[in-house]
Amino acid sequence: MILSGWESVFFWVFALAALVAGLLTVMARNAVHSALFLISALVSVAALFVLLGAEFIAGVQVLVYVGGVMVLFLFVIMLVNVGAEEREQELLFNRTGQTTAAVCFAALLVFGLFYAINQARGRFASPASEASPAALAAREAALRPGETGVARISEDTQRVGASLYRYGGLPFEIASVLLLVAIVGSVLLARTSKQELAADDVDPEVVAEISAAGELKPAEIEEAARAHAAEV
């Protein structure tokens, strides 16, 4: 596959944007800035997906990652961020030795991956005729025209859907169960002691522990027990 003309300009713009935003994600002092840079990196990668002809995946990337996962990240940053890094009370990176070793490792990884890609490069090259304007026009003419007659309709989404349901039906169902388990798990993990006391199967030991830790007043524990009894 070979890009040409404006496609290659957009490729370089979005590729550089993704790399710079990725670097800034790792380097930023404020976690909120990190999250915003990660959003820019994800949007740039979505643009690269569009250049690769995967419009559906680009849409999913923007909707699920940027609209869902990153909002979750920002909420958690709001809940827990103490701002100590920003006030320079806490170090940003690990101890110098570990940081140096990690950066060396990452550099070695880059060299190794570049070497591997370079080895296989000759096989990736498509015939040069593919990039010619005539070939591009022919590729576009093969697509169905839209209602206005100006644009063409890509068949990518249709193919992905057919493939997903024809060959990936079982993994699809397993993925839905995985999401359910993740929702239940995170609700369980994130509940407070008070919410824990209100559960029906609470262990007496847990009650003793919570009152010993002094997190809740005895009156609050009794109230939670009474509320639970009323529910039953």
Add this chain to the structure above:
Amino acid sequence: MNIPLTTAVALLQGSLTANMKDSLQHPDISKFLIIGALLFSIGVAGVLTRRNIIVIFMSIELILNAANLNFIAFSRYLQESGNLNAVAGQVFTVFIIVVAAAEAAIGLGLVIALYRNRETIFVDKIDLLKW
């Protein structure tokens, strides 16, 4: 120091070999793989160097995205080599995005539970199981 921009561009173009210029003007699939490799390495460096556990999670998202980019690039490559229905790479990417969402939900739930109990989000202070 007042080199006009056009001259600078011309000089830059002159210094590139014809081969390099062609590969810059017509990026092929290996360029996408290189971007994926760089994003992956940035993510690995982030996981190994940062102390803030939330930024470590974000670096993991970066790593997963680099893998997605490679999947999509190879899927496109397979489509180019004849079979237009070879979209297994794109299907796989959908599943990776699902798993990333589940991972983020669980991981961030753990972070909240951890912060409630230990009052810290720095990985080198979370050492209850160490020694």
